[in-house]
Amino acid sequence: MISSINPSIKAIAVLIPGILLSFTFDVFTPLSYFIFILFVTFTMGDISVIKWLKFFSPFFLVALSFAWMTILYTNQTFSYGEVMFTLWRFEITTGSILTGTSLALRSLCFVALSLLFALTTDSTKFMLSLMQQCKVPPKITYGILAGYRFLPLFQQELQILRQAHRIRGVGRTKGLKGKINQFRRYAIPLLANGIRKAERVAIAMESKGFTGDTDRTHYHQMTIEKKDWIFFSFIVGGFIIIVVFSYNLGYLNIFGKKV
Amino acid sequence: MKQEQRRPLLLIENFSFDYESLDQPIINRIQFSLNKNETTILMGSSGSGKSSLALCLNGLYPDAVEGVSSGEIYYRGKNIRDFKKGELNQEIGIVFQDPESQFCMITIEDELAFTLENIKTPPSEMARRISEVLKLVGMDGLQNRKIHELSGGQKQKIALASVLLLEPNMLILDEPTANLDPVSSLEFIQLIKCVQEKHQLAVLIIEHQADDWLDIVDRVLVMGRSGELIADGNVNSIFMEKKTLLEQEGVFLPKRFSNTADSFRNFNHRILPSEDVILTVKDMSFYRKKQIILNEINLNIRSGEFIAIIGENGAGKSTLLQLMAGLLTPFKGNIYFFDKPMEHWDQKELRKRMGYVFQNPEHQFITDTVLEELTFGLKLNGYSEKKINSTATKLMREFHLEKHRFSNPFSLSGGQKRRLSVATMVDETPDILFFDEPTFGQDARTTREFMNMIERLRESGTTIVFVTHDMDIVDITNRAIVLHKQNIVYNGEPEKLWQQEKILKKARLRLPYRIRNNHEEGAV
């Protein structure tokens, strides 16, 4: 169902709470919103849980390590409260634990919002919508699509390069110089071929009458309908309601200050 | 040419073009005209500026590359500089050589719609027009297929379809079949024939090999290496009267006019393989993503043999080659090289004794200069400075690369790149060399040079295994191995294969020219 939402509206809808979340430093707000996004994802997203977990779980680990780091290194403003325990030379306070948890939950919200967008959006439609609704010049949107099309080709090429290096006897290289050389051995052929293809495809597009002119007809007319605004209000409104709740319950914390 | 067409469709007057300056232009003071409903073939050796000329004709060059030009081009009497951007492209459509880089959308439908949008077709008409043009190229109903999953031949048909949507008066085909297998290539030519008859277009074909086009071509143009037009006339007059000139310029004469067409047949036949088996494939199967690619393959390769692995695209030819070269590991069964299982070989030792040449030579380049490229393997194996230098010098001489000692490998010409990629593989005289479609998309001269090189390698006792689509090459090998539906369906002398009509048909193989000529034209 979410896949039928206009991609531009969807992008803005997930972007706004993402930015606003950066101001909150309590646990309640991001936690409630995270639960809210999960609810939206699995009731309206048509996303399989297993697929979602496959993308989500590595970031869960990253978020954990990020939280741990924040807990250890919180500055004075955020390490309020009593010292709960001491670990080697680090004093861990309630404040630092709350802040670390808050930041971890915030990044999980970012990931969940991103997945909500990425797993329900068709790349071509996203570009068409950027062009038709956000007035991005056709040269840019079609230029991006033309380059993006080469992804499978590059992946294939990377595999061939790996085999070719084996044939030439390039083993695992040691040292910084070796590593840089190895980076070049992959990057140069990929880029050189990519640049040639960029030129050819641009010429081919222009040969088909493409001028970059904004005055063109559209086979897929991307529209903004009522359901798009409903979705937008739901995602952004959900966030505002949670903030209001959080404020009334006395949890809300903005930049280390209770409000 | 018919009398009523007095005014040419396209008139090129004293036209020159170059990427940088007009001192020694790629296209040099060219003068000719193209007429309505006329099919012309433009020939010339690699790098003679044919493709640049095509893009000058539809007005994209010199602008697109910030190049320089002089002289004039008129379309229907109007100077092409006076056309608005995009206008001339609707009149003159081009299909390019590389099937991979002509599209900007994911699906067939969207790609065709892209063209229609460019010329501001009302959206309500688009679906109908897309279906019509797909019917014309025989692909209606495939609207939602992803372009990158199509075969090369299908991609070229889509490229043609999108150009036809512009309803052009002239069609330029820039080596459209160079990257296609023989049967797809023939199909594409048939399609052009039928489109030309239906729409009465002027067609300009740029090609290295004119053979299959001859029956639709009215006129032949030849560009020389210095960028001048050196011949212009009908098929018979050019290929009969200017034979010597064309051969000097490195242009492939159609086999019908050439007495050297059988030249490959002089190769190799005096070199006979021995009875010693050097590589054995035993009950081997290979899967990719749970799909069977090769099923229970059994195969022996004897020392000094010249073998061709053939079959249609997707039959698993390259996979088999990579397995034999130890680049992939079999899922079931074993491969023995000199009676020792592949996995017991030390990588370094194995790489010394077998070489593998990839389809795109660039993939094998790992250093900055030709010299470093040639010495890389030797240095790795710890040879003395003196030995390294003498080997490199010898290789450069043998492969005609002396002048390019310090050139960047990527900046070489197509033929030079191919020679270098082979040279890096023979620095230590391997027992066996594998080649993945080594002559694909190469011009006549490069192919001949390459085959000469192969002959020299064979004389020094190297076993050669090719994956190829070129049946004239298969014709001169010791053994042809035909893959079809995960299995070997033929394994024996090529001479006997040519009589197996059933196998040829199901594996989509064409007969070599020598045989086709005997049973007269076009028997597949």
Place this chain on the structure above:
Amino acid sequence: MTNQWKLKEIVLMSILGVVFGIIYLAFFLVGQVIQNILAPFGLAPFGYEIIFGIWFIVSIVAAYILRKPGVAFTAEVIAGITEVLLGTTAGPGLILSAAVQGAGAELAFALTKWKDYRLRVLIFSGMSAALISFVWHLFYAGNITLTPWLLVATLVVRVISGALLAGVLGKWISDQLAKTDVLRGYALGKELQKRRETGAA
């Protein structure tokens, strides 16, 4: 602005986004490995900072090759969009981050009025991208909660990384690429050609 750009230049930026998108994935793993190595020393926060410069390399490579105003910024945004299309976990937020970094990289070129593309400017561009992205992450990722000495230290590491991995490595890769002659139709390739001619004369 986009009217001055040729279609092939835009496709080039997109292809840079795809190729480096693949390379970024590899670097993501490298960052993880560095982090694991540093963790026992209590230096885990520096894991990703050391390689952070690689995220700005597209800006520098594109600006150095094409040499037009706005390229550093646009190339990074296009690379961001391309990565969103690649369908990893990147969402619209990444485009925003890319825009911030791109603006940082563009700053250096703007200050030299898009006329100077010597190594020092490229290094400066990598550093300004690092600085601006650092400020952005103070808020967006909540780094502002971290203790001051750590912030200063990570900033220094990130700026050095920007200078080396974006500025120096970006120039080196582009120069290597120019040697293969595929850039003949672009500003960098033309400059090299000119230098060769004057060198030969």
